[in-house]
Amino acid sequence: MSVNWKLLEDHLFEIAKADIGRFAVAHLEHAFYGFAFDCDSGYGTVQLCFNTLEGLRQQASEYVMNPDANGYGDFRQAIEEVLDREIFSEQSSKSVEQYEQKIRWSLGDWKYHGVSTEDFNQAWKPFQDQVEDALLEEEVGEDEYPSPLERKFMDAVCHVLLRLEAGG
Numbered sequence: 001m002s003v004n005w006k007l008l009e010d011h012l013f014e015i016a017k018a019d020i021g022r023f024a025v026a027h028l029e030h031a032f033y034g035f036a037f038d039c040d041s042g043y044g045t046v047q048l049c050f051n052t053l054e055g056l057r058q059q060a061s062e063y064v065m066n067p068d069a070n071g072y073g074d075f076r077q078a079i080e081e082v083l084d085r086e087i088f089s090e091q092s093s094k095s096v097e098q099y100e101q102k103i104r105w106s107l108g109d110w111k112y113h114g115v116s117t118e119d120f121n122q123a124w125k126p127f128q129d130q131v132e133d134a135l136l137e138e139e140v141g142e143d144e145y146p147s148p149l150e151r152k153f154m155d156a157v158c159h160v161l162l163r164l165e166a167g168g
Contacts, residue, residue: 001005001130001133001134003130003131003134003149003152003153005079005152005155005156006129008130008131008156009067009156009159009160010047010162011123011124012124012157012160013141013160013163014048014122014129015119015120015123015124015163016037016048016160016164017164018119018120019048019116019117020035020048020164023048023050023112023115027050027112030052030054031052031053032050032051032102032134033051033052033056033115034049034050034051034105034109035048035049035050036049036105036110036115036161037049037160037161038107038108038113039123039153039154039157039158040144041150041151041153041154042150043132043135043139044127044128044129044130044132044135044153044156045128046116046124046128047114047115047116048114048115048116048120049110049112049113049114049115050112050134051110051111051112052111053121054109054111055111055112055129056100056103056104056109056110056111057096058111059099059103059109059110059111060090060096060097060099061096061098061105062101063099063103064094064095064096064099066139070072071140073121078110084123086146093109093135104142131149131153133164134149135147135149139152
């Protein structure tokens with residue numbers, strides 16, 4: 001199956017622009033420093049993500065108060081038990097500002113991660129399926145990552161981001 005990349009880009013641009021508009025109207029009281037697509041090139045998924053300076057500060061503060069809030073506490077503990085010594089103690093001494101720098105562009109730490117509406121998801125689904133089907137048909141070596149189609153997908157998504165940034 002061949003993917004019409006121009007059509008995919010145009011469609012993603014239109015549905016993203018509409019969803020961004022809906023999100024902006026619903027969050028007029030916030031100033032956002034970041035917008036991104038969180039994508040999985042192996043499945044053709046796209047999720048809209050936004051963050052505010054307040055959201056960044058809140059998440060960084062959470063990590064200062066609870067360094068294991070990011071889900072790696074059990075992993076760190078297991079390593080320290082195997083080595084029979086503490087090796088991650090410096091994690092707890094990071095400041096809010098240090099965490100802010102570390103997680104500023106970490107989409108999974110953003111306040112509004114994966115906030116695409118159902119309209120967006122339904123409109124994107126046929127294109128996601130098309131990309132996924134094309135990826136299944138693609139013959140690549142196990143050590144070839146990203147595959148040529150995955151690169152084309154990410155290029156298309158980046159083109160859409162550039163168009164959105166330019167104001168449409």
